[in-house]
Every structure is written in structure tokens, then in C-alpha cells.
Amino acid sequence: xxxxxxxxxxxxxxxxxxxxxxxxxxxxxxxxxxxxxxxxxxxxxxxxxxxxxxxxxxxxxxxxxxxxxxxxxxxxxxxxxxxxxxxxxxxxxxxxxxxxxxxxxxxxxxxxxxxxxxxxxxxxxxxxxxxxxxxxxxxxxxxxxxxxxxxxxxxxxxxxxxxxxxxxxxxxxxxxxxxxxxxxxxxxxxxxxxxxxxxxxxxxxxxxxxxxxxxxxxxxxxxxxxxxxxxxxxxxxxxxxxxxxxxxxxxxxxxxxxxxxxxxxxxxxxx
Numbered sequence: 001x002x003x004x005x006x007x008x009x010x011x012x013x014x015x016x017x018x019x020x021x022x023x024x025x026x027x028x029x030x031x032x033x034x035x036x037x038x039x040x041x042x043x044x045x046x047x048x049x050x051x052x053x054x055x056x057x058x059x060x061x062x063x064x065x066x067x068x069x070x071x072x073x074x075x076x077x078x079x080x081x082x083x084x085x086x087x088x089x090x091x092x093x094x095x096x097x098x099x100x101x102x103x104x105x106x107x108x109x110x111x112x113x114x115x116x117x118x119x120x121x122x123x124x125x126x127x128x129x130x131x132x133x134x135x136x137x138x139x140x141x142x143x144x145x146x147x148x149x150x151x152x153x154x155x156x157x158x159x160x161x162x163x164x165x166x167x168x169x170x171x172x173x174x175x176x177x178x179x180x181x182x183x184x185x186x187x188x189x190x191x192x193x194x195x196x197x198x199x200x201x202x203x204x205x206x207x208x209x210x211x212x213x214x215x216x217x218x219x220x221x222x223x224x225x226x227x228x229x230x231x232x233x234x235x236x237x238x239x240x241x242x243x244x245x246x247x248x249x250x251x252x253x254x255x256x257x258x259x260x261x262x263x264x265x266x267x268x269x270x271x
Contacts, residue, residue, distance in 0.1 A: 031168040035161055039176065042158060046263070047116035047139060047176045048099055048255065050092060051192050052123025052183030053085075054149065058093075062086040088183045088215055089126040091248055095181065095214075096130030096138075098252050104136055106264070113178060113259060114139055118169075119160065123183045125152035132156075141169050170195060178263055179210045179255045184218040200241055201234070210258035211242035212251045219244055 017023055039045070057065070063086075066079040096115045103113040115131035117124035119140025131138035132154040140155035143163050151160050163169040174196060182193050193213075199205035213219045228234045245251050 028165060028168060031163055031165055032171070035172055038158065038161075042137070044112070044114055044137070044139070044159070045176065046112065046178045047114050048096075048103075048179045048181070049173055049177045050096060050115065050117045050123060050127035050181050050183070051185060051189045052088065052092060052126075053185040053189065054118075054120045054122040054124060055186075056089045056122040056126070056184070057082050057086050058089050058126070059083070059086040085184070088123060091214060092123050092126035092181070092183055093130040093133075095248050095251055096127040097134045098130075098248070099255065100131040100134035100136035100138070102252075102256055104134070112137070114159075116141065116173070116176070117155075118142065118173075118188075119151050119155055120149040121152055123185065125154060127181075128152055128154035141172055143169050174199065174205065177209060178207070179212075179259055181212045181214055181251065181255070184215045184222075190222075197238075197241065201238060208262060210255050210262075212254060213242055213244045214246070214251060216244045216246050 011017060012026075018026065062079075062083040066076070066083050068074075069076055069079040099113065100115055106112070114137050115127050116139035117127045119128070119142035124140070128138050128140055129152070137156045137159060138154070139159040139161070140151055141161050141163060142149060142151050143166060151162075161172070163172075170192065173192065180196065182189060196205070196209075196211070200209070213223075225234070225239055229236050229239065243250075243254055245254075
């Protein structure tokens with residue numbers, strides 16, 4: 001009988017080969033096929049994507065951290081800022097909860113508008129948490145980083161993914177997306193937002209997505225898009241591609257009304 005341990009390996013069982021540069025196309029293809037298979041098996045055809053900072057704390061944690069700093073010493077200003085920013089965690093949590101409840105009550109079970117995040121802590125955790133607390137399926141598209149970003153505990157187990165390639169992760173963010181909410185975040189959030197804007201502006205993304213920038217104080221300071229209009233690098237109409245708000249109610253109403261009109265009102269609406 002052949003000894004499989006000492007005999008020749010099948011190419012796909014050769015970890016040295018599969019991890020090398022020559023097998024890169026196979027790894028890229030795997031990060032397309034394997035998620036696609038899972039999404040089809042679980043009937044996931046559309047998502048509502050939440051972007052935002054991994055550093056934003058839940059309100060309770062931020063308050064406890066502030067109390068500890070005041071008692072034991074430390075940078076009070078940073079701790080107070082964390083408490084202030086925690087309002088975005090709670091807003092993302094509530095909005096994801098409400099959107100999940102709304103989607104679960106739709107008659108068309110093929111279009112569940114499942115909450116999807118980058119799978120990590122902060123705003124990502126908040127959105128997965130809100131969806132989980134509404135007893136809804138939710139997606140986490142995590143990425144392997146030198147400083148590990150672990151999956152938050154609220155992602156639906158069967159929909160927790162781990163990507164190596166940023167561009168494949170971004171593909172899955174946008175391929176299934178039917179709406180997007182961007183909370184205050186850093187370079188990653190800005191990168192994801194501007195890539196989406198580029199795809200829409202150049203019409204490489206044909207579907208029209210309701211896009212919400214949540215947190216006007218933050219976004220008005222960080223994104224001076226009016227200056228781009230002033231210098232003629234974008235059109236004034238491009239500023240109508242998204243909505244800025246500080247209201248959970250407004251964000252919820254805008255997203256649900258747009259999704260209903262664009263994807264649910266007509267049979268066979270665009271996916």
C-alpha cells in the first residue's frame with residue numbers, strides 16, 4: 001500500500017507551493033470562490049455595509065476607562081475624548097439593530113439586507129453587535145494584519161471571513177452592498193469611502209447606493225469636499241451622492257426608503 005506521508009504530494013496539499021508567489025492567482029481565486037459559496041449557501045445576496053474606526057469604544061468601556069484615569073493618573077483629555085467618540089459606537093449599534101429588524105420583516109426573503117462590517121473592534125463591532133442583538137445574521141470581512149485584528153464576538157459564525165488580500169476584501173464589501181454607512185474613521189475608512197466614490201463617479205459601479213456619512217462634525221472637518229468643487233476637480237452634483245447626518249432616525253429613514261424604492265418596489269428590481 002502506498003504511504004501517503006512519504007509519497008508525492010498533490011499540488012494543492014503542498015503548503016510551501018500554495019504559500020509561494022507562483023500560487024498567488026490560486027489564493028486570489030480562493031478568496032473569491034470560498035466566500036461566494038458561503039454566501040450562496042446561506043442565501044445572502046445583499047448587504048448594508050458599515051465602515052468606521054476600530055478604535056471607538058462602547059460607552060460603558062469608555063466611561064470606565066475615564067474613571068480609572070482620574071483615579072490612577074493618566075491622560076484625562078484622551079479618555080474624555082474616547083467617551084465623546086463612544087456616541088458613534090452606540091449610534092452604529094442602534095442603527096444596525098433597527099435595520100436588521102426592518103430587513104427581517106420584509107416579505108421578500110431573498111433580499112435580507114444583512115449588516116456587513118470589516119469584522120474587527122470599534123464601529124465594526126458595534127454594527128455586528130446591533131444586528132446580533134436583533135437576532136439577525138451579520139457578516140464580518142476580517143483582514144489578517146501584522147498587528148492582529150481579531151474577529152469581534154458578534155459576527156454570525158458561518159459568516160466570519162478572514163482575508164489576506166485587501167482588494168478581495170474590498171470586492172466583497174461592495175459586490176453585495178446595497179447601502180453603506182460610514183462613521184468617523186481613519187485611513188482605512190477614508191480609503192474605502194473614496195474607492196466607493198470613485199467607482200460611482202466613473203460609473204464602474206452601476207447600482208445606485210444610499211450612502212450616509214454619520215457624524216457631521218467629524219466629516220465636515222476631515223472632508224472639505226466643497227474645496228474640490230471650488231477648484232473644479234469634482235462637480236457640485238457629486239456632493240449629492242451621499243447624505244451627512246447626526247440622526248439615527250434620518251439615517252434609518254433614508255436607507256430604508258431608498259432600498260425600498262430601488263430594490264424592492266419593482267419585481268425583479270436591480271441587485
